[in-house]
Amino acid sequence: MSAQQPGEHELEIDWTRCDGHGLCATLLPDDIVLDEWGFPVLNGRRVTAGELTNARRVTLACPALALRLRRL
Template sequence: MARSLSLGIDRIACDGYGLCAELLPEVVELDEWGYPIVGSAPLTGEALGHARRAVAACPALALRLDRAPEHAPVRQPPQPR
């Protein structure tokens, strides 16, 4: 069985552009300096597709998809209103 993926950040490479938070607001929050904050929960469904696009669009190449820890709760995509 394949393991789930979660979003990882290379904090040294990140320049705080904030594009990741615009492309993936359900997963990425920005701190007071504009740098991303993400959890380690696995990405599923639509959120995984958005995460792949955010990784590809990062101008600093600071985002990556990592294997999620097996004990982390699964992140559910937001429900439509």
């Protein structure tokens, strides 16, 4: 387990919104894979400050606005 760093965030999925479009796994393949039904599985890795801009872009690209970043 790694120590929490300032500015780290965690990805979250709102399952009431996610429609399994799969775009998030395409855009963030290191953090998200798809299960056999096409729904995302998060690897639980923390998003570092340096990765935040890209991760924010991906949350905005989610067609269902189901992907969120939560500050740790």
